[in-house]
Amino acid sequence: MEKKRIVILGAGESGVGAAMLAQKEGFDVFVSDFGTIAGQYKQHLEDLGIRYEEAGHTDGLILNADEVIKSPGIPEKAPVVQALREIGIPIISEIEFASRYTSAKTICITGSNGKTTTTSLVYHILKNAGINVGLAGNIGFSFAAQVATGNFDLFVLEISSFMLDDMYDFRADIAVLLNITPDHLDRYDYKLANYAASKMKITNNQRSVDYFIYCDDDEETLKAMQLTAIKAIKCPFSIQHEVENGAYLDGSQIVFNLQSKDPLTMSISELALQGKHNIYNSMASGIVANVLEIRNDMIRESMGDMKNIEHRLEHVARISGVDYINDSKATNVNSTWYALESVNTDVILIMGGVDKGNDYNMLKDLVKQKVRAIVCLGKNNKRIHEAFEDDVEIIVNTHSAYEAVQVAYHLAKKGNTVLLSPACASFDLFQNYEDRGNQFKVAVKEL
Known part of the structure; x- marks a missing residue:
């Protein structure tokens, strides 16, 4: 044959x-x-x-x-x-293909922002709990390669919309949708509704015994959910109001109140990953751990000792009283918004690269409040100049990570933060966002 x-x-x-x-x-x-x-x-x-x-x-x-x-x-x-x-x-997709040859359970995490952090945190909690777990998808090693060579009981998969587009029979045991904000619209006819529909495919083929974990504060997610038939058990999370069978913020306490579990309460000051966006990521991760019946003390301990991820708000150095932060993984406007929101000093912002149809309006208020100067790092910076010329006095063009860091060094004053948070893809000057982040770190260490 x-x-x-x-x-x-x-x-x-x-x-x-x-x-x-x-x-x-x-x-x-x-x-x-x-x-x-x-x-x-x-x-x-x-x-x-x-x-x-x-x-x-x-x-x-x-x-x-x-x-x-x-x-x-x-x-x-x-x-x-x-x-x-x-x-x-x-x-x-590779994920669809690999899923045919494994009986391992899958936890699938998608969203415009926070995917890598949440995937890493879930993996960290499960590994600490002694579960035989693999990490794959957009992060770590290929899912198919691990199915071919390993024997895991459970996989934590970071899933992008591009992967979801070519998935048909695949089913997530636990699906997590963190948020939907404009990203990659060049691949979706510049229509947010098309991109949102792609994200909702994370719920495809789920059964009534599976779980769908989502942000109850995210308007686009709620809109997309109304257009989708979801059979799975719904577990929302919110920092704005109380929810049932999920997680919510009560003052400075996160409350996990899943019906099947002892309630868990945790102060946000106990979280290793700080910032508003990381409260959301921690809530989603904690719900996953709850669903898998991991002990509360283990969840609390793992959320308290998680290390931040490379290229995501990664503190590189403090030089002459100036902090240098590598957020090269911020390849869309929303990620850069989160980065600016989490910094409490005046900022010299290094941004730019391949613009994916970005709408910079959402950054304007934060840029006015916090950004002293913008250092553009990309071949074509016209749209950044147009977006912010009325909000920032200094906008400088540079064409390498080394040049960008040198310029930022001369512009920064003691107490400022130099933040690489590009809001764009990296392919004009770099191989990928990791290469961009690594070149930035080398340039900082040469100061």
């Missing part, structure tokens, strides 16, 4: 992981990448004897697939995707 042919588009962490699992499951596997494949991934494919091509897609090797696994970064409008759609070859 002829082997079923699986073609994988994209040879990064997700694509190579999918190739490993497809080979293990006995498929005829071929990997195609439009760009060049990074050294370690190429080596991995060669070690496994998996055929691949790079620097272009060959139609004859792709359009004969039984099924295609597409890396999340490849847009729907890519010619190869259009050609596959035209002839009706199914296209799925």
